[in-house]
Amino acid sequence: MCNFHFGATAALCAKPSSPFPLITDNLYQTAETLAGYGFDSIEYHIRDPRREIDGFRLKASADENQLLVSSLGTGMAYGDEGLSITSKDSLTRKAAIQRLKDHVDLASILDCYVIIGSMRGKIEDGDTYSQTHQLMKESMKELADYAEAKEVTYVIEAIDRFETNYLCTAEQICALIDEIGSSRIGVHLDSYHMNIEENNWESPIYICGNKLKHFHFADNTRNFPGSGHIPFKALIDALKTIQYKDSITLECFPYPDSSTALKNGLAYLKSLL
DSSP states (O other), X not given: OOOOEEEEEEEESOOTTSSOSEEESOGGGHHHHXXXXXXXXXXXXXXXXXXXXXXXXXXXXXXXXXXXXXXXXXXXXXXXXXXXXXXXXXXXXXXHHHHHHHHHHHHHHHTOEEEESGGGXXXXXXXXXXXXXXXXXXXXXXXHXXXXXXXXXXXXXXXXXXXXXXXXXXXXXXXXHHHHTOTTEEEEEEHHHHHHHOSSSHHHHHHHGGGEEEEEEOOTTSSSTTSSSOOHHHHHHHHHHTTOOSEEEEOOOOOSOHHHHHHHHHHHXXXXX
């Protein structure tokens, strides 16, 4: 018996080359689409919550289709605007922190997590790990205080070295969380990134334990699970061991098309239970 649920990402006006199985210019329709495929939850990717979305309407759409909202993806604010909470430029850093607070405001309506993926930035040329890490801690402490007041939790994603050179493994993020000392910060793992950065499949999950709050599934090609060589059964068994109770969310390329990726990915994962 497992307590987690299966979801998929839906992104608002993302670039066609983005690794999202569902990209749309109307996010309010996506809950019906995913419910029709048999998903239990949905992750919304939104660049700017204040300008682009009506939170209460989005919540109503998910509720009407009996979908949990697992999380909010924030990375488009980094990709499109360069907003990073470790930027050396104080105005950029301040804007990034405010944008993540805006996501927390939306998350408080949707009752979900807020992902910090690429918005954590990277160690820039000429900078040291310590300098970037200090900015990260300062930013996260401010964000954690804000999240505490709103009863929202951030999940920091471990991302591979080809996308960032900072916080690439589960162990590094767990250490950061311990340094900050806030229960409003958890770990977010992604099988695609794990395939590059981790030494095995189970240990990172066990290292995280109850800090693990969110999980993206994509195969080694970043296509839907079951299309490559990642042993998803081992991941699911490890999640059962730690009594994981949150979402396993498909974040993969819409290959060969969105419908096929969603249907085949979900069918494969359900076959492993």
